[in-house]
Amino acid sequence: SQQGEEDPQALSIQEGENATMNCSYKTSINNLQWYRQNSGRGLVHLILIRSNEREKHSGRLRVTLDTSKKSSSLLITASRAADTASYFCATDQSGSARQLTFGSGTQLTVLP
Amino acid sequence: GAGVSQSPRYKVAKRGQDVALRCDPISGHVSLFWYQQALGQGPEFLTYFQNEAQLDKSGLPSDRFFAERPEGSVSTLKIQRTQQEDSAVYLCASSLVPQALRAFFGQGTRLTVV
Numbered sequence: 150s151q152q153g154e155e156d157p158q159a160l161s162i163q164e165g166e167n168a169t170m171n172c173s174y175k176t177s178i179n180n181l182q183w184y185r186q187n188s189g190r191g192l193v194h195l196i197l198i199r200s201n202e203r204e205k206h207s208g209r210l211r212v213t214l215d216t217s218k219k220s221s222s223l224l225i226t227a228s229r230a231a232d233t234a235s236y237f238c239a240t241d242q243s244g245s246a247r248q249l250t251f252g253s254g255t256q257l258t259v260l261p
Numbered sequence: 262g263a264g265v266s267q268s269p270r271y272k273v274a275k276r277g278q279d280v281a282l283r284c285d286p287i288s289g290h291v292s293l294f295w296y297q298q299a300l301g302q303g304p305e306f307l308t309y310f311q312n313e314a315q316l317d318k319s320g321l322p323s324d325r326f327f328a329e330r331p332e333g334s335v336s337t338l339k340i341q342r343t344q345q346e347d348s349a350v351y352l353c354a355s356s357l358v359p360q361a362l363r364a365f366f367g368q369g370t371r372l373t374v375v
Contacts (some may be wrong), residue, residue, distance in 0.1 A: 251303030
């Protein structure tokens with residue numbers, strides 16, 4: 150079964166706008182990662198945030214983590230048409246860093 | 262190679278047929294993972310290898326599913342007596358460290374059981 154939910158399930162924005170996706174999970178975690186998947190392709194690792202971190206930046210990506218609420222958000226700034234993809238959060242649980250448990254994903258469409 | 266390679270990319274199997282899916286991880290990567298992804302869903306964990314040792318197979322849905330990595334590099338996921346509910350994309354991932362961090366995923370094998 151999947152770890153949690155992602156919200157929204159689908160998001161459509163204009164190029165240049167910011168996109169925010171949220172992820173909730175159920176159990177204590179070591180790390181939370183965000184992955185991107187283009188249609189028919191494998192997943193690409195975007196960013197990792199550790200359980201003792203609250204915010205992390207990488208280029209146009211900003212990730213926040215609130216362990217008290219068991220939630221994370223991914224912000225993509227100044228979106229581009231090439232950002233169109235599905236975005237998944239993935240957690241590895243405390244005491245077991247061997248499995249990734251994925252959310253159900255957010256389908257982002259960036260309109261040119 | 263430069264990335265994780267999976268073959269075949271597409272497989273159509275008749276119900277009851279056995280299939281074998283291959284994964285070539287990135288050279289030197291200790292960890293290898295198999296995931297199953299149903300249409301419109303996130304990947305679900307199947308099994309994990311650290312080198313040649315299968316340390317976690319808790320996600321394998323039934324005893325029809327079997328995975329091996331005999332020499333600690335290439336891995337094969339075998340599904341015996343395929344059923345329609347086995348239709349999914351099977352993703353392989355590898356990681357340099359013995360943890361599920363910053364894993365590199367292959368493009369997957371799309372299995373359709375008819």
